Amino acid sequence: MQREIKKRVYVYGFAAVLLAILLGSLCYNLEVNLQFGKPNQPTPPIETSPQQPLTALKTFSSYDELRSFLANTSIVPGEFLFFGPLDYKVLGVYPLGPEVRTANIEYSTTNVQVAGVDEADIVKTDGEYIYVVSGNNVSILKAYPTEEAGLVSKIVYNDMCPVGIFVSQSHDRLAVLGCEYFIPKFYYGYYYVNIKTRIDLYDVSNKTNPVFLKNFTISGSYFNSRMIGDYVYFVVSQPAYIIYDTVILPKIYTKEGIKEINATEIYYHNVTEDYYLYTTIVAFNIQNATEEATYKTIMLGETSCMYVSLNNVYITFRETYENTTIYRIRIENNTITPEAVGSVLGHPLNQFSMDEYNSYFRIATTAWVNGVPQNNLYMLDMNLSIIGKLENFAPVGEIMDSARFIGNRCYLSTSTPRKDPFFVIDVENATDPKILGNLSITGFTRYLHPYDENHIIGLGVDGSNVKISVYDVSNVTAPKNITEYKIDGYWSDTLALTEHEAFLFDKAKELLVIPVTVYYQDYSSWYGVYVFKINLEEGLVLRGNVTHQENNTYYFITRALYIENVLYTISEREIKMNDIETLELKNKIELS
Template identity: 35%
Template sequence: MEQNRKINRLKIKKDGVKMKKLVSGMVVSVIVIVMLIAVLFYVGGCGQTLADAESQSIVDKSVCMYLGSPRALVNGNELYIDSENKRVIPVLEADRTLVPVRVIAEGFKADVKWDANNKKVTIVHNGKNLEIVIGSKEITQDGKKIAIDTEAKIIEERTFVPLRAIAEALGKKVFYEDKLIIIGDNEITSADVAGISSEIIKKINELPIVGDIATLKKFLAESSGNNGEYRNDMIKSANLVTTMGAATGAMAESSQQSSEKVKNDYSETNVQVKGVDESDIIKTDGEYIYYLSNNKVTISKSYPSSDMKVIKTLTFNEKESYTPQEMYLDDKNLIIIGRTYPQNVYYEDSINSKMIMPDYNFRRNDMLEVKIFNIENKEDIKELRHFSVEGDYISSRKIGNMLYLISNKNAYYNYNIQVDEDILPYYRDSLVSEEDIKVKCEDMRYFPDFKMDNYMIVAAVDVSKEEKVNIDTYLGAGQNVYCSLENLYVSNITRNYSIKTMSNDVKMNTNIYKFKFENNGMDYEAKGEVKGTILNQYSMDEDNDFFRIATTTGNTWDDTSKNNVYVLDKMMKTIGTLEDIAPGEKIYSTRFMGNKLYMVTFKNTDPLFVIDLSNPEKPAVLGALKIPGFSEYLHPYDENHIIGFGKDTIELSTEGGTNAYYLGMKIAMFDVSDVNNPKEMFVEKIGDRGTSSELLQNPKALVFSKEKNLLAFPVNEYKLAAGEKVVNKDNYPNYGQFNYQGLFTYSIDLQEGFKLKGKITHIEEDEYKKSGSYYGNSEKEIRRAVYIKDTIYTFSNNLIKANDLGDMKEVGSLKID
């Protein structure tokens, strides 16, 4: 018995030892696993995979630069290529990349000396002696001459040589892809830096600084006189963009009627991107309506319509020469954007001044001015502040409380300006001073591949705070603007302006500059370039990290035109290309909707293309529908249907060939649920040749509500006389005569299409009888409409009308003379 107990105790002891060993092993395993997880989390928490860490080790032993940027990474350290001259950048000349010698050589611990007398650079590296003589196409290495394909030269008072020449002379390897330059000891491939290349570019991609007045004058002199054609294009484009403003949808509460208001049961102006507001001439908060006409802003209490009255009229002192153009509205502020003409500055030409009758030149001194009013108390609306920048209005956006404003300012450098300071643009900010504030050269940047005698000025301000306006100035120009919630894109055209030719060899490309919203301002992010030119802001779009753009190359008149779609990544590198769509035609309208692009081209017929963008690297045409006419604006109805607004057309044949001629206005509902076979479901035609609508140039004129089955827009309708044929004896379409001006209001659904509910006009019956072929009184033309609940309001320069949306009967009117 005792022996059995001893045996059991011994067995338990052995089992205990085994258990301790097992537990110890498990503990060690757990510790190892936890350590591995910790390492993985550490690496992941730093935003790097192990592969990225290896890539980083390459960068930490290299010199990294970016074409056109003054920044560099040298052995992992961020710095300026030249701390004393921030215009020193890698450049592209005659298809050769030239780089500054010193930053590269010193980055690899070489000793660099400059011999000014002999214009020679001497580099000592790892026991080797290199000599580079300015103007020579050779590098001397330990007495041996090595040919280089481009001569060494002085740029910005620094020595530049071909990229590969200096790298190979130092015994280094070059990685060069999409403007990113990495020089290191070993061969580097795209795969080696795939995970961190974007981060490298973000760190070193910066626009160079002008720096001083001498450099500014040099840049202006180089570009002055060669930009006339571009400037005309720029002004035309700016005029198109500035017609595209929109409302914010803010709700200013009223103590009397806040309980009566249904949230968002009123129209907001038609914007391109949800949450990104654009300016327009009319705003409403669901009770009050703010309307800009005849250089004044009328604020009316419009809901309910039985109690319509003018609350306040904002007028502007004639001495200010202030012309309001567009507005924004939020719950506290009314923001008015306008132009002011304080003075014309005259300059006397030094040669002409010696003549008996000297010629005095002048430059315009227009200002773009923003006035911010507090509207919380409608009986006591007060101006809080104002600020202004020089130049012509390009566009603006408002996201939350942040307002962004863009202008183009001609430097007028072709005139003999006698004071250097007069070359500089200026701005004003009432929170700082009523005096002019000159932009300093050290605060001015330029686009290396697009310098012209023009400034693009970007103003950013938080309208809810008493903070001074943030001004960024660029030597260059903008034409069209696209804005998402996170980024703003500015496009412009590049072409050869010095050659006055109609040759097809003159190529036009579109540059797109991407700016990211940061810290109540904007930071330059990247630049992309694509073939061709865009139609307007609707030709551009952002989806997640991808930028999409549709362009036209060539001309329709000589059948060289083609249309293209490009997809660019977040660093504006082109990754997807679809070219040569509809040869001989040009783009008339585009609409990006998620991973689809709907694009209308036209010459004789109207193809509606459905383009798949779900794979950014491989955009593809899914289907097309060819019908008479063309759409100039496309508006989403839902994810499977789109509405086209444009013109009807007719094809006529003559000895010179077959041509299409526009007729009256046409609206169409397209079914795109089968992307391979889009269909035209419903069509509505309005008037004859001569009929027009502001909607076709300015989408802000559209009122649309899917929930209310409502579609409305102003129309100038022209109709043929009774019995008059569409085509005359000369085989040319006849113009109609003026018939009607007003708001055409439709019910719209997928069962019956477009049904005319009624038409609203501000023109009296006797005026129609006296109008003749044309109507010339623009004061009574309806320009805009908004709805609040069950009432639709129409606006001409001197009158507001209210009509019931049910039976379309007039329920009120208000003169605003």
């Protein structure tokens, strides 16, 4: 069997064993009672209105106050296992991408939620070079023009697992985010996992010779990040607990030694939780290497979602009894200021369930009340006090599948068996959100993306197959599904359902590209990208596909981008360059 399949088998086998050990240890140490289906006891109803503003965040006055707080309010005061999103991938224990012009060269950028707020990804381009995270390497490749394409340099990591990269607007700085892992050890009755998050900064003015400038390392698991202007803001979480009467504090690692973040620097909100995490927001200037990184640490429950506007970071975590607590942290260059905390009923699905617009924060949630799901939409002011809401608006039993806020509209889909109601909600009046119209379609929609102000692209699943739809919302009281395309096979899947960065769309080029996996009844399979022509007159038309599958090797294409009229598809093995119209192969570069 070829190399990639063997590699996956070994990794997944190790992952299954490690997961069983870790979950067993976690359940034993935390006395977790795993339940499947509905809870044994109904969730008590929660009164959400009228809501009073929550007490502002404050810091601990001393180390002793922090220790007393953990001892008296944390249900699990001792050490416990915690893994961030990247850790599950590595350890195995588990807005828009607009067109950019540079020197008259058109190229696509990362598909992001908020214009001006970049998101870390495994692939970036500046219109001439492509920067790729492949395994534990970061490669820089000459990409355009295609006849000059080739690998120009490679940064090899032996002590860090890269999770994502940023390239400065000036194209002369490269920031690499990742985690350092130390193998779990059984230590005094616990599995001890030492995880650090690190950002490395390089001068890439000379692409053939990246020069290391500096780094910043902090204890804890990487959670998420954004870049605004010259500043990367990244979030790290680690457990807060007491061992032998000693509070374990977050640490910063420098060439001079180890610095603990002082208890008096840690913000908190006076509530009781099952357990606490130190969540640290770091501001890191990637253009000025002499500027020291700044940070703020908040002690809260487990972080679940993050939304970032041009001025604020919103971090959510799940409370007991189905509430979600929201923290607003104001950001301006290297200044980080925790300013507000609030709470809503239910949990957001992902970052697209949240949005800031005209100094209001909007959030869509699903809650389980007395064992029954209900869907809600809340409007909050900058103090994170609820000023408007739409609760339990979908029929009984439906669960939110996707949401997207665009201007004064919220587009939201919920699901029942074999049907997916699509809602158009007016949020222009923050005190009185209203449903304008809805449409029932087959299957479910997992990702929503604006085509223009009157049309929305929906990506989801119908039966066992990926389906792409375009909704006309020009008549908000009667939205219509005007075109759709279903990727046939015994069953099909796309990475874009869970990673929006894998979704490439450009209205001007009439281009839509998604990575696709198709499985057939004869046990054969196909991996590649589907390339569509998309417009309102012709609908969705398949131009063709591109695959990196050849000679019985299976490499998944994870990202696609374009530079001028060339489509670039990227897998761990190679980058292929195809004509964007005809899909004729123009060149390719081996990565491994």
